[in-house]
Amino acid sequence: MLLLVGLGNPNPNNSNNRHNVGFFVIDAINQKFKLSKQKPKFKGLLTTGKINEQKVFAIKPLTFMNNSGVCIKELIEYFKINVKDVFVFHDDMDIDIGKVKVKFGGSNAGHNGIDSIDKNIGKNYSRVRIGIGRPKKNSTGADHVLDNFSNDEKGNVEEVTKNIIESLSILINKDLDLFSSKINQKE
Secondary structure, eight states, X not given: OEEEEEOOOOSGGXXXXXXXXXXXXXXXHHHHTTOOOOEEETTEEEEXXXXXXXXXEEEEESSOGGGHHHHHHHHXXXXXXXXXXXXXXXXXXXXXXXXXXXXXXXXXXXXXXXXXXXXXXXXXXXXXXXXXXXXXXXXXXXXXXXXXXXXXXXXXXXXXXHHHHHTHHHHHTTOHHHHHHHHHHOO
């Protein structure tokens, strides 16, 4: 069993924020692979289904970013999902918009959602870091992640989301390097 997690903030005012890029990816996965209707469970919106004959759970935590780990911990304990079978999709300011980096474990790099997950389940899971670029000179990091995508940025995010979906089978087979290179070579 695999768990796909998209990080974001559930408030409707946040729906187009850069911080919510993880939610966009989960919505696209749900649609493409025809996962079940979203149900409110485990402090999140949960869907289930199969991708490449593999049982998959996908969740968008409703706990707000800083408490994302609480939702994930409850879910993996209930379904007995191994932490190494968790994939978290989240925004990253240190990566250019339209680019993706994937890693297993590592530091949270100041991302509060990842910090919460690390504190609740440890660090032995995969992170799909989706670039949102650096803030403008007169903007703080907090303002940047909570700002909406510009129209150009939205196009880039839609493109990278499509590329993630097309290569998802590579990701769930845990070939992280191949997944990264396939996503980032597409233009």
